[in-house]
Amino acid sequence: MVNPAWLRSFRALAAEGTFTRAAESLELTQAAVSQHIRQLELQYGPLLIRRPRRVELTPAGEALLAYCDEVERAGRCLASRLADADALQGAVSIVTPGSVGLSIYPKLLEIQRRTPGLVIRHRFAPDEEVLAAVLDNRYEMGVVSRRPDDERIAVQPFCEEALELVVPAGAAVNGWEDLVRLGFIDHPDGQAMATRLMSRWYPGKRSMADVPVTGFTNQIGLILEPVSRGLGFSVVPRHARQAFLRPESIRVLEECTPVVDALWLIHRAEWALSRRAQYVIDELHRDLVKP
Known part of the structure; x- marks a missing residue:
């Protein structure tokens, strides 16, 4: 397993562009960040092209940055799962097409009004953006009008339109x-x-x-x-x-x-919906007709 501190330094360097700014953002010394990058390059080969004004990632560096993103998403998922003890507390995020969004948004507000412990985040988007947002783990669940054929996505009926x-x-x-x-x-x-x-x-x-x-x-x-x-x-x-x-x-x-x-509810297939999200869906289904 890669040392998490090394990955944090690498991600900060990729975002900030210089060792100095990366160190400042992490509240570390520049020497510490340099040491972390050196350890990663000993393991994976050249990750950076060091330019006068800003570092540039090599193909290996791009691959490692993508891995960093995957680790961060997994961490957020773990935190969400571990915090899922109470179905009526925490954040719920959903992205939908405009038409059904117009219908369910007032219902989402009413659910949040009745359940003050929930924080519901909703976004309007076309099908392609809904799928991308769920795959990227930016939203826990989405609604689409075309059933996706992607093994990474779990699909279930949501309602008819x-x-x-x-x-x-x-x-x-x-x-x-x-x-x-x-x-x-x-x-x-x-x-x-x-x-x-x-x-x-x-x-x-x-x-x-x-x-x-x-x-x-x-x-x-x-x-x-x-x-x-x-x-x-x-x-x-x-x-x-x-x-x-x-x-x-x-x-x-x-x-x-x-x-x-038919409209379809989607979420990442690797893990079940949180209890909070399932509670919101169950409440919505009181007013919506499943196909």
Whole structure:
């Protein structure tokens, strides 16, 4: 096993760039840091290129820095596991896509209000960033719309999310031609969502490419704002529609069976969710429907 003090010195040197600043950050002498690096280089070969202003890592140094990161993540995991005696105390972190995040964030706040010992940290992110955040151990758990195929990730059903076609409350919509007349309020996933839903509702009609785009936003919480003002229709996940603050100004069309997606809860497969995290998930499931 590598001496932890040597690794701390190496990590500080990689971060600070000079032996002097590394020693100051660790409250050690420069000689002590130099000795630690010397011991590592005796074991692993050249780790640094010593430049006048800043050291540069060799490929071996980059590999050792990655190992340092792994050791730190393992240490955080151990601390979390050892501190997991009380399910109602400590930090819980979760990262989700915007639509379901809009729905669960108020519920997370209510859970924390009822359970003052918990500190809940939530972040909005697309699927790719959710997966990366969980893999990097920056968040204990995440929610994704596409089930990942990665042996490092444990997956379980979280809830269902239906796509909905939403029009202005006062709009007369009796078919495809009325939607074309209204125009489409687009968003980053808008065309894909609309194509999936419209192909089921209006088979044989022309594609979404024939529907004029009358607006666009990349903010999930604002997609229905132009719809509420009569500027077009949109297709959004149900959680986004349910979170809209002026439901009286919009209307959901219910032409046929909706398109329903499963959402998945993910966490690192190497260890189970903490009792705190499982408590939060159990509380959320009181209001969310599992697939």
